[in-house]
Amino acid sequence: MTGWDRRPRIERPVPWEAKQRPGVGMENFFIAPTGAELSDHLHRSIEWRAAQPGEMKSPAILIYAWNENDEGGWLVPTLPCKTERLEALRKVLKDPQSKQRPNLC
Numbered sequence: 001m002t003g004w005d006r007r008p009r010i011e012r013p014v015p016w017e018a019k020q021r022p023g024v025g026m027e028n029f030f031i032a033p034t035g036a037e038l039s040d041h042l043h044r045s046i047e048w049r050a051a052q053p054g055e056m057k058s059p060a061i062l063i064y065a066w067n068e069n070d071e072g073g074w075l076v077p078t079l080p081c082k083t084e085r086l087e088a089l090r091k092v093l094k095d096p097q098s099k100q101r102p103n104l105c
Helices: 008-011 035-052 086-093
Strands: none
Touching: 035 086
């Protein structure tokens, strides 16, 4: 989980969410992880997946989400070139010491 924060949409509701009222639900959000927390979360996800028996092993690990910029879950770099979240994931995915490194597409 890379964070979830709908407060921008709650402050200024979007047309396709007709039921959203300005200010209603401002207390419902998850703070974005630090780079270390994000790296740790991915590392633990990879380890958990690797520990599952073959027939129960998931073919993927889902990271929410590449482009959920207005909901706080973004991974895509933002201006002025903030790449901390991607660097945190790269740290785990490119680690040559990792025995459980996933097969990257």
